[in-house]
Amino acid sequence: MNKEEIIAKLKLIIKPYTTNTEAYDNLTEDTDFINDLSINSANLVDIILDIEEAFDVVIDNTDMERMLDVKTAVEIIETKLAQK
Amino acid sequence: MSKRVVITGLGVAAPNGVGIAAFNHAIKNGISGIRHDEQLQELQFSCQIAGKPQISEELKAQYFTELELRGFNSTGILYGVIAGMEAWKNAGLPIETNDKPDWDSGTIFGSGTSGIDKFRESIYKIDELQTRRLGSTVVAQTMNSGVSAYLGGKLGLGNQVTTNSSACTTGTEAIMMAYDRIQAGQAKRILAGSTGDSGPYIWAGFDALRVCSSKYNDNPELGSRPMSASAAGFVPGSGAGALVIEDLKSALERGATIYAEILGGNVNSGGQRGNGSMTAPNSTAVQRCITNAISNSGISADQIDAINGHLTATTKDSLEIENWTKALNRRGNNFPYINSLKNMTGHCLSAAGSIESVATVLQLHEGFIFGNTNCEDLHPEISALINPLKVPLKTIDSNPIIIAKASFGFGDVNACIIFKKFQK
Numbered sequence: 337m338n339k340e341e342i343i344a345k346l347k348l349i350i351k352p353y354t355t356n357t358e359a360y361d362n363l364t365e366d367t368d369f370i371n372d373l374s375i376n377s378a379n380l381v382d383i384i385l386d387i388e389e390a391f392d393v394v395i396d397n398t399d400m401e402r403m404l405d406v407k408t409a410v411e412i413i414e415t416k417l418a419q420k
Numbered sequence: 421m422s423k424r425v426v427i428t429g430l431g432v433a434a435p436n437g438v439g440i441a442a443f444n445h446a447i448k449n450g451i452s453g454i455r456h457d458e459q460l461q462e463l464q465f466s467c468q469i470a471g472k473p474q475i476s477e478e479l480k481a482q483y484f485t486e487l488e489l490r491g492f493n494s495t496g497i498l499y500g501v502i503a504g505m506e507a508w509k510n511a512g513l514p515i516e517t518n519d520k521p522d523w524d525s526g527t528i529f530g531s532g533t534s535g536i537d538k539f540r541e542s543i544y545k546i547d548e549l550q551t552r553r554l555g556s557t558v559v560a561q562t563m564n565s566g567v568s569a570y571l572g573g574k575l576g577l578g579n580q581v582t583t584n585s586s587a588c589t590t591g592t593e594a595i596m597m598a599y600d601r602i603q604a605g606q607a608k609r610i611l612a613g614s615t616g617d618s619g620p621y622i623w624a625g626f627d628a629l630r631v632c633s634s635k636y637n638d639n640p641e642l643g644s645r646p647m648s649a650s651a652a653g654f655v656p657g658s659g660a661g662a663l664v665i666e667d668l669k670s671a672l673e674r675g676a677t678i679y680a681e682i683l684g685g686n687v688n689s690g691g692q693r694g695n696g697s698m699t700a701p702n703s704t705a706v707q708r709c710i711t712n713a714i715s716n717s718g719i720s721a722d723q724i725d726a727i728n729g730h731l732t733a734t735t736k737d738s739l740e741i742e743n744w745t746k747a748l749n750r751r752g753n754n755f756p757y758i759n760s761l762k763n764m765t766g767h768c769l770s771a772a773g774s775i776e777s778v779a780t781v782l783q784l785h786e787g788f789i790f791g792n793t794n795c796e797d798l799h800p801e802i803s804a805l806i807n808p809l810k811v812p813l814k815t816i817d818s819n820p821i822i823i824a825k826a827s828f829g830f831g832d833v834n835a836c837i838i839f840k841k842f843q844k
Binding site: 352353378379381382385 | 486487490553555556557
């Protein structure tokens with residue numbers, strides 16, 4: 337799975353949690369989950385669970401704490417997929 | 421002069437009607453909300469009938485976002501939010517998306533438990549070592565104050581936001597707490613009410629106590645029989661009732677519809693002394709609660725036109741009537757009209773006091789006394805105390821001015837409120 341495919345899949349996962357549709361429509365690698373997409377920080381937990389399910393990976397707490405923007409999320413998912 | 425406190429908004433999610441219009445129609449026409457419950461049958465409960473509000477997916481979507489409904493499994497919060505939001509809108513109050521909280525408005529919304537089905541779901545996951553997969557909303561759905569927290573957020577309330585809990589008096593107590601806070605000048609309006617979860621995991625303990633109605637599993641609508649000679653236990657119910665309690669001055673300034681005035685009331689406990697216990701009421705305390713409510717309302721017992729009782733359909737109904745006769749010093753033909761909503765809704769437990777208060781206020785506002793269905797065979801102990809005509813079987817056109825509402829609960833706790841038709 338290449339980076340674009342991961343972002344596309346991630347974008348679908350994030351959709352229900354964002355309240356800022358403009359930022360969502362213009363999502364890039366630099367998009368920040370909390371500051372740009374106005375996602376409630378408690379919902380980051382749910383996003384992680386959805387990512388785990390969608391990509392069939394396990395994301396530990398250390399990685400989860402770093403996963404605050406699209407770029408880091410993609411990196412972490414790529415690493416996890418490579419380890420499989 | 422102390423502040424006058426009035427009711428300016430009503431909302432309800434009751435087994436026999438969701439929304440004030442449907443509920444009002446149901447109570448006037450003796451429409452029952454008691455239905456056969458397949459789950460209770462599968463689980464081999466002795467009582468297999470229950471009262472649950474009928475909530476469609478469309479209605480849910482009106483009150484909750486798609487995101488909020490993901491993994492949502494708390495009927496108590498569902499009913500409470502529907503009733504609470506209805507009351508707020510009914511009061512003509514705006515639901516603004518402003519940045520600042522509304523400092524003058526709060527909520528006191530009681531509950532016995534919260535999200536018991538969510539709790540059960542979580543417990544299974546925890547025991548399967550899946551704690552990290554619980555998701556983000558378990559706390560919000562299972563904390564007892566979940567219902568007030570959801571409402572506070574949806575309405576942007578900036579005054580006190582809390583949940584009280586006192587078994588079956590919870591709803592009545594919430595209204596008294598709101599009344600006190602407004603009288604003290606601490607808030608202009610409080611969304612007061614209470615909610616109660618549905619389902620076997622909330623009702624099982626009562627079934628185990630053998631206090632539920634088990635002889636009407638094939639005739640659900642006949643199963644809840646307060647004051648009847650053939651009453652044999654209560655039918656478990658659930659739902660939520662909500663009332664906007666407001667400072668009269670604020671209500672008049674807004675030009676709000678005023679449904680009724682709260683003259684006063686009382687909450688107390690029998691301390692589980694005398695004939696009181698964890699599960700039985702101390703009669704002295706019950707009578708004292710009623711007489712205190714009357715005296716601090718500045719009325720005499722003779723002015724009470726009707727009573728909306730607690731009257732659950734257990735063996736304690738006759739004792740409750742006896743306590744009313746003693747507290748009011750009125751009996752026989754001199755006794756006020758009395759009714760119990762539970763014949764149509766079952767016993768909605770922590771939600772009972774608020775749903776029944778909504779019914780009481782509707783009676784004052786519209787001028788009727790709803791009938792006691794399933795009470796064709798009034799208990800002889802009751803007919804020995806009061807004229808049977810005081811227990812109307814069908815709704816009567818009347819114009820009650822003052823109605824006393826009482827609720828009693830486990831822990832030997834009591835609450836009584838005196839509602840009056842509003843007159844400037």
